[in-house]
Amino acid sequence: MSIGHTLLGLLESGPRHGYDLKRAFDEKFGHDRPLHYGQVYSTMSRLLKHGLVEVDGIEAGGGPERKRYAITDAGITDVQQWLATPEKPEPYLQSTLYTKVVLALLTHRDASEILDTQRSEHLRMMRILTDRKRKGDLADQLICDHALFHLEADLRWLELTAARLEKLAEAVTR
Amino acid sequence: MTPAGSLLTAHDLRKAYGPTNALDGAEFSIHPGEVVAVMGPSGSGKSTLLHCLAGIVTPDSGSIVYNGQEMATMNDAQRSALRRSEFGFVFQFGQLVPELTCVENVALPLRLNGTGRKEAERTALSWMERLEVDDLRSKRPGEISGGQGQRVAVARALVTSPRVLFADEPTGALDSFNGERVMDLLTEAARSTNAAVVLVTHEARVAAYSDREIVVRDGKSRDMERIV
């Protein structure tokens, strides 16, 4: 899962301090693995370096310095591209996909588009596996079947999510 | 709008059953030899799309062109004749006539087309061999398993060498092993005769046998190839 894209996406709704970003991330996506502040810091400096974010202002005072980051146009384009590109179908994708869907909902993008694209990609993979299975020997068949069943599980999850998008949108934008 | 070389196309299909819109501007096209999966959630209108494409149901509006001919201009008898000679059908279950033996069931479409009994049953038997169910020829549908029954049904759908094969959840009632057997044999046989297959399913592993899929949601179709 790409933390950088996620943080960028969170910035789309408005400039934030680094600490705010960590809190927003943890709330929406980091239920079981909260982000270290150090991860936020390093990611933001990388994004700064690539010109995807800019520093909106610095608050001086006690404790660590507090920079306010804002997303640049290049950053928005980058998020857009990331969302539109289907993930390579592989097991345990759901956290990335979930992040993408939630980000899309937060930024008022079409989340079903993301799901459909991903679905199509999964099916393309499944076609390839099915084809390989038909032409291969028993070992190939068993291996392909394993992958196919996992992909199918993901695909079912995609379909279920698509069916529940409205409810999810209500929940994340509340 | 008709893409070049397509055998069957539909444009802006609309069909309402009472207050519910089963189809709300659906599009479709298929080439000879192509296998197209129609996917989507239950009640999305997949089956209605198949019924319209096959000329079983007439849409409220929109056009369906088969082989250069507008289906809306055909009467019921002409569409029936088309279904008898050009199309083949496989459904989820309950499609074999329980009184007839398997070979008689397979021969039925040929007999409906006026072929004599002996010749029809000879052709039927050769198709049953291809689907590996020829040993069931004199059994009745009540005496065979679900997977065997679906293979007999596929043989029946292909016996007239149709140009389009319509399959509505052909593996819906089968486990994955039997379902795959049926799909293997079905797609293989269809490819060998260059028949187009319209495959309605909600199962991804079944849809994986297709060349291309379209998703129907709330009566609207999406051709996934164009998105990627």
Next chain:
Amino acid sequence: MSAVPSVRQWSRDLAMGAKFAFTGGREGWMRAVLTAVGVGLGVALLLLTTALPSALQARSDREKARTDITFTDVGIPKASDRTLLVAAVDDTYRDKDIRGREVQPEGARAPLPPGVKKIPAPGEMVVSPALADLLKSGSGKLLRERLPYRTIGTIGEPGLVGANELSFYAGADNLAPRIDGSRVTRIDHFGEPLGPPDKLDPVLLLLIIVVFVVLLLPVGVFIAAAVRFGGERRDRRLAALRLVGSDSRMTRRIAAGEALSGSVLGLAFGTVFFLLARQLAGSVEIFGKSVFPSYLNPTPALAALVAVAVPAAAVLVTLLALRGVVIEPLGVVRAAKPARRRLWWRLLLPIGGLAMLYPMIGKGNTSGNFNQYLVIGGVLLLLIGVTALLPWIVETVVARLGSGSVSWQLAIRRLQLSSGTAARMVNGIAVAVAGAIALQMLFAGVEGDYTKDTSNDLQRAQMQIRLPYDVPLDQAREQFARTKGVRQVTAIGSGSLGDRKRDPNTSTSVTVGNCASLREVATLPTCRDGDVFLVKGPDSDLDAAKLGKPGRTLYIDPSYAESFRGRQAAWTVPQGIKAARIRTDATNGLTGGILLTPSALPAGAAQAIEGNAYLRIDQSTPDVYDLVRNSTAKLSPLAHAWTWASTEQDNRYTSIRTGLSVGAACVLFLIGASLLVSQLEQLRERKKLLSVLVAFGTRRRTLSLSVLWQTAIPIALGLLLASVVGVTLGVVLQKMTSVSVRVDWPSLLSMTGIGAGVVLLVTALSLPPLLRLMRPDGLRTE
């Protein structure tokens, strides 16, 4: 918990079944009502059957109570103030018989006829209500001319044997000189004091028995089929009940409750039908006989038996049908494929029936006594044989039928899988048709014999009028010659001629008539009034030749020791007696003896001559028979006219046969309705399959035809079997009544035609739902 279910448990299960019988939408209702109508018809027929013996008894009691003329010379009482003179003046109007009596009291204490309050004076009469209505109506115009008396009252129920009986008592005078013991007599009381119990005409009894068996049996078969209506649906419902925890005994009780409630409703229907039929019975005539509704009272014990037996039978059939079925929570398991049907025991039934009927053959003619139990048993076995044979025949034939077109193949294969169901549906039709054919043949046979029975030459005369002695032949001849529609009148008087006044040694017959009339009975060389002839010919009377010597004195109407005193009028054979040649007369008899022209008859002999007029009639003249009867009544109330032609007599059978056809048609249509219900039920179960077949591009015609074949094949086989059994039974019945054996093709064809019509109707009516089911909606299940 006790092992034996409590009464409460039982009643709860039965009530649940009863609820199921009437819920379940339109088909549920239709099924319940059809079952109830079927059971109801059966119950009504059963009740009528149980009421019939008492009705016939009541009729015969009334008939006896009003008996007056006993047709014997002996025992005629002497005239006193307690005697009554009675003359039978029975008549016929159109095709209805009228019982008529002229009465003349000889004193104040003369007996009153039953139902009559006051003996009418001359010129007056009392009439039955039906006759009063007829006289008042427009169609009674001709009859009013014939009965020109003043009506002073009606005959009460005790004096009538049926609500529709036409009867009158008219006042008369001067009856005493006419007493002859047969038509005019003197009585001192009405009623037959003792005498043998009345026996029903054996042929009539046979007809009644067979009619009831023939009508009851298909209704029985229908009931058996009706309680199985919707059986598959019921089994599924019971399976669902098993799933939620009822045990197999409970499900059987629930099924019994369903059958019970249908048949109890049927009992109610039946009681209503019976009461309606009872009222109707007052206005219906069979064999020209009617009864009063009050006669039709079922014997209480028999009625109670019906009330218990019918629901019990319904429950029994249901439980029997469930015997081969195991209802599991997850569905219904039919017992292993039933064994192939065997022929031998099925053949035993009709053969047994024939064996029981065989000893009856010819009984109708001779001793005239049928063993009722053997007749009922034989007819029942023969007809039940149809229901036993038909499933075997359908199975065997259908198994051998090759495949033809697709529709044919679909139908045949379906029948091969479930020939039992098909045969069960048709059984009722087959039994009804077989019985109806047999009955029609019996009626046709009896009717045919009636027509042939008359030995009279219908070309030469169609009516005969017996004239009392005081009506001169010439007057009669003129009266009839004036009557419209009469073409030729032959009036002939006849009497006897002996060589002595009392107990003659030699006697011959004497025939009186004018030349034209005499030429009808003999070939005369020449004839003038006053001529006398002696008939000669190969078969002529030898005594006549002895007596007919000119100059010999003979006596017309000599007296015999044990009879009334004759007129003993002396007559001398004239010198000019001529010879005449014998010739068959209109009655196909030979008149021998001596022929006299009117003026050759001596004075005082006229009263000894019984006159008869034979009329040739133009039958196209409307009401010609009644015009003649009116002329007869004008000559004398005691003159009696009757027709030789059979056309009028045919009508009584025609109405019965029409009634039978209507009854059979009603039973057939009832069965047709049940056929339709099960046909529709079956089609609905195949909704999905029909839609799939349509998706394939199956033509509607193909499916419609297959539905037609599916009904037509079993029914064709059923009608074939029914024709064979019906004709066999008909022939046996004809032999039993000793009428000539002949197959009544029109009724055979009409009955099978009605059967075939039912098939077509059922198919036609099931087509719209079939076409509706063939719409692609059936594919939209997921």
